[in-house]
Amino acid sequence: MTFGDPMNQQALARPWWLLPLGRLHPLWWVGITGILIWVDYITGPKTQFPVLYAIPVSLAAWYSGRWPAVALAVTMPLVHLLFLVGLWKQPGSMATLATTTVRGAVVAAMALWFARLSEHERELHRHVQTLEGLLPICSFCKSIRNESGEWKRLETFISERSEAQFSHGFCPSCWKAHYPELGDAPPG
Amino acid sequence: MTSPTAPDTLRVLVVDDEMSIRAFAERALRGAGYEVVVASDGPQALRLVEAQPRPFDLFIVDVVMPQMRGDELGRKLRQQDADVKVLYFTGFTDRLFESRRTLWEHEAFIEKPVTVKGLLEAVSLMMFGHTNGPDAGRPSEA
Numbered sequence: 001m002t003f004g005d006p007m008n009q010q011a012l013a014r015p016w017w018l019l020p021l022g023r024l025h026p027l028w029w030v031g032i033t034g035i036l037i038w039v040d041y042i043t044g045p046k047t048q049f050p051v052l053y054a055i056p057v058s059l060a061a062w063y064s065g066r067w068p069a070v071a072l073a074v075t076m077p078l079v080h081l082l083f084l085v086g087l088w089k090q091p092g093s094m095a096t097l098a099t100t101t102v103r104g105a106v107v108a109a110m111a112l113w114f115a116r117l118s119e120h121e122r123e124l125h126r127h128v129q130t131l132e133g134l135l136p137i138c139s140f141c142k143s144i145r146n147e148s149g150e151w152k153r154l155e156t157f158i159s160e161r162s163e164a165q166f167s168h169g170f171c172p173s174c175w176k177a178h179y180p181e182l183g184d185a186p187p188g
Numbered sequence: 189m190t191s192p193t194a195p196d197t198l199r200v201l202v203v204d205d206e207m208s209i210r211a212f213a214e215r216a217l218r219g220a221g222y223e224v225v226v227a228s229d230g231p232q233a234l235r236l237v238e239a240q241p242r243p244f245d246l247f248i249v250d251v252v253m254p255q256m257r258g259d260e261l262g263r264k265l266r267q268q269d270a271d272v273k274v275l276y277f278t279g280f281t282d283r284l285f286e287s288r289r290t291l292w293e294h295e296a297f298i299e300k301p302v303t304v305k306g307l308l309e310a311v312s313l314m315m316f317g318h319t320n321g322p323d324a325g326r327p328s329e330a
Contacts, residue, residue, distance in 0.1 A: 167253075169209055170208040
């Protein structure tokens with residue numbers, strides 16, 4: 001654990017290929033789904049448009065969580081199936097139904113996986129944020145000032161923001177300085 | 189661990205997972221005339237309590253310890269003896285009040301670190317009601 005170490009901050013800088021963190025309202029995906037369905041319709045039954053479903057579903061999972069993404073993953077293959085059978089008059093068969101089901105299931109599974117990755121990424125980011133940067137610390141007692149302006153003992157501050165726990169003891173030099181009447185510091 | 193002492197010497201059990209803290213309390217209290225036994229965790233302390241023919245007069249207990257927290261040990265000791273005296277010796281006094289708002293009767297806490305004098309005064313206050321230690325005489329038996 002390093003505080004305010006520029007080398008460490010550089011090592012933890014977010015790489016360009018990772019999606020930036022943020023949140024989008026699920027209604028955005030309703031609009032985007034509408035556009036995709038329209039594009040699917042105008043490109044017709046001969047194209048392999050459904051392979052592109054993966055992109056908006058992944059983005060929805062990343063920015064809006066699992067349920068908007070799963071809804072998107074289920075809706076788009078279903079609408080595609082309706083186009084095939086209802087508008088484009090393609091012969092409906094068990095194979096078509098199976099393809100649609102598998103497509104929907106795979107994209108939905110991907111949505112769940114991406115949503116979980118996104119949650120994990122955000123959790124890690126919160127941890128890194130709280131234990132990075134310049135921390136105001138009292139020169140005498142080593143207490144740290146938190147976000148609300150309260151002064152917390154160093155060990156309390158770190159324990160509240162990480163998995164680390166502290167066990168108080170005495171180092172040999174402090175033992176010697178504070179307890180000379182008790183003899184030599186114990187080993188260990 | 190136990191020094192040979194007179195039968196009426198007050199007996200203290202020190203429970204702390206840190207060896208330096210156990211050594212500090214043991215040496216400070218022995219120097220003041222107490223009989224001291226140490227344990228490194230709650231389960232060991234409970235085994236010692238069961239094995240001892242004479243009950244302990246005071247328990248000095250750390251709060252944050254592996255296996256069993258100090259306040260949990262205090263609760264178990266109280267189930268066995270309602271008049272047990274427990275002095276919590278901790279660096280995290282706030283943890284002591286996570287699950288309750290006040291200490292029970294015959295309980296107190298001191299925060300690490302303390303001076304030898306500070307520890308002896310706290311122990312004396314719990315045992316005799318004053319800070320002068322066992323040499324100042326015990327309260328009336330009546």
